[in-house]
Each structure stands twice: as C-alpha cells, then as structure tokens.
Amino acid sequence: MSLYCGIAFKRKLFWCYRLLSTYVTKTRYLFELKEDDDACKKAQQTGAFYLFHGLAPLLQTSAHQYLAPQHSLFELERLLGKFGQDAQRIEDSVLIGCSEQQEAWFALDLGLDNSSSISASLPKPEMETELKGSFIELRKALFQLSAKDASLLSTAQALLRWHDAHQFCSRSGQPTKKNLAGSKRVCPSNNIIYYPQVAPVVITLVSDGTRCLLARQSSFPKGMYSALAGFCDIGESVEETVRREVAEEVGLEVESLQYCASQHWPFPNSSLMIAYHATVKPGQTEIQVNLRELETAAWFSHHEVATALKRKGPYTQQQNGTLPFWLPPKLAISHQLIKEWVEKQTSSSLPA
Ligand SMILES: NC(=O)c1ccc[n+]([C@@H]2O[C@H](COP(=O)([O-])OP(=O)(O)OC[C@H]3O[C@@H](n4cnc5c(N)ncnc54)[C@H](O)[C@@H]3O)[C@@H](O)[C@H]2O)c1
C-alpha cells in the first residue's frame, strides 16, 4: 500500500468509525428515553416539538415546499398558557427521534381529546393564527415536504393515531397509561403492555421480461397507476403474500421474487411496505382483473414507463381527450420499485 493509499484508508476508517459512533450513540440515547420516563422528561427541556391538530401537522409554506416548524418547551408552555391550558398536556406528546447532537424531537396533538389528559381539543383557527401556519392533512402535504420532514411527520402521525385509538385496555376496559416517550401503553389494573402496531403490506412489480404490470384502484387520483399492493394475512410469509395478492388481483402466478426495499407508510393506518420484483411464468401473461379490488390493470412497455417516470401528476386531459398515465411521486416506495425496474431494463439492453 502506498503512503497516499494508507492515509486515505485511515481517513476512510476514521470517518466510518465517526459515522457509526454517532449513529450508535443516538440509537442508545433514544432507547434510554423510551425506557426511562425521567430521562425523557429531561430531554423535553431541551427538545423540539412538532405540533398537530386532529392528526394534521402544523406546516408553513416556503416557495413550493412545506416546512414543519419546531417549538421549544418554553414556547409550547407559553402557547398552552395563552389558551388557558395546563402545561401537563405536554405529557401527551410522543418521542419521534433526535438529532445527531441529541436534541430529542417530540410530537403533540392539540386537537385530540385524551382520556388521561385534563385538556380537550384546542380551537384550530386561533392556534393557526398564533402559530403563523396551518394544520394541513398529511396526505395532501406529504409530497411537498423534505424527505426528513416527511419521514418524521409520518412517524409522528402514526404514533399519535395509535395512542388516540388505544386509550383503553381491550381485556379490562380500563384506561391505559402511556409511558412518557409514547413507545408503549400499560393497563394499570392487569399490567398488560400494548405496543404500537404496524401492518405488513407487500408491493410487487410484476414483469414478463420486457413489460411491467401496473394497476389502479378507483380511489387513486385520476390517471395514476402503481404496482400491486396488499396486506399480509395472518400466518403468511411475505413471499406467500406476494404470490397470493398477484393471483387474487390479476389472476397471474409469479416466481423469481427479488426483494427491493421497505418503507413505513402512514396511510390509512401504519403499514410497513415491503417491495418486491417478480416475474410471471413464461407464456402466462393474460391478465384477469379482480374488479372488487382494482379498477384496471395492464402491461406497460419500458418506453412507456420510462416516459411516465419523468411526468409529474396529477394531469389534465390532453387535446385529444386522453389522460397521460403517471406514476406515484418519488417519496413513495412504488416509485422506487418502478424506477429500479426501468434502470435494470436499460442496463440489460446496453451492449456488453
Ligand atoms: N407507498 C406506496 O408506494 C404505496 C403504493 C400502493 C399502495 N400502498 C398502500 O398499501 C396498502 C395496501 O394496499 P391495498 O389497499 O391494495 O391492499 P389490499 O389489496 O390488501 O386490499 C385492501 C383490503 O384489504 C383488507 N385488509 C386486510 N388487512 C387489512 C389491514 N390490516 N388494514 C386495512 N385493510 C386490510 C380490507 O378489506 C381492505 O379493503 C394501502 O393502504 C396503500 O395505502 C402504498
């Protein structure tokens, strides 16, 4: 190894160690906050809060993007005081992450009634004026947020929704109590612990070698097509769900499953999207759409999909009355899955 290579290698190792070390420290810190209410309370003193109202995040507009403002504990106490609320309401907040400098991030919903909280929903328009922002439905705002804010607010909304829906023990009927970080709820009468739930969902891009299969549900925005998705049934492996969902929705049998990536998805509840590529058995490409699940499904060529990837929807009708089809935006895992397929097709068609 030359002297230069040796120094470069050591530098790389140093940076790798630094990165790993920061990540591990941050992870251990978050673990401590979830386990220890006192540590979490202390973290709130220097932490930052994201605000929600009825599960809609507080956002501010900047150019063509939405920004999610943060508030300190002091600002939050002042705000609550102004609306005649007790600062104890801050205990309803949930931990959603922390910065590399260990500034803990929390989310608090000021519009939900909580059985264990002394406070009720606060008036939305007055809060918006006071906070110089608007509470906007996450579904409408998600794709105009930075990747970091989109991920944080998705986690926050999913966690706040779970707490709102799990205030009572399903065995004793008694109110459950959340730990300060919001990573669990406990029933004081029988000590049953409830943890936030996610539903596993597979999303599959089926290919016949040259084309890929895209579908739409009637609930999709006009003109948008996506890969096939479906919830895992109890007792199934993820691979079994892929095969069943494709058979159920379009009447095809798939093989050669290849994992692509996964993503937390907050709608309609909290899903873990697990993305796969799959191929149909040779010669078996005839689609039989299950109209109880889908509006339509069709095969699309590489050229059609590559062109659609460049489009941004939703689209208005063209002059000839047709609507160009478009694909889910970048932040959605279906976009990543489709993009990966297009890139693979492109590289396999290049001369060696
Ligand atoms: N992020 C992305 O790129 C992306 C793309 C497509 C779909 N999705 C998500 O994937 C999810 C599943 O897709 P789908 O609607 O085609 O699923 P699906 O094909 O399984 O059909 C939905 C139906 O499944 C049933 N179901 C079974 N278990 C359920 C559960 N735990 N929660 C809710 N319903 C359940 C319900 O009857 C529901 O109407 C959707 O919620 C959608 O938001 C995300």
Ligand SMILES: [Mg+2]
């Ligand atoms: Mg489906």
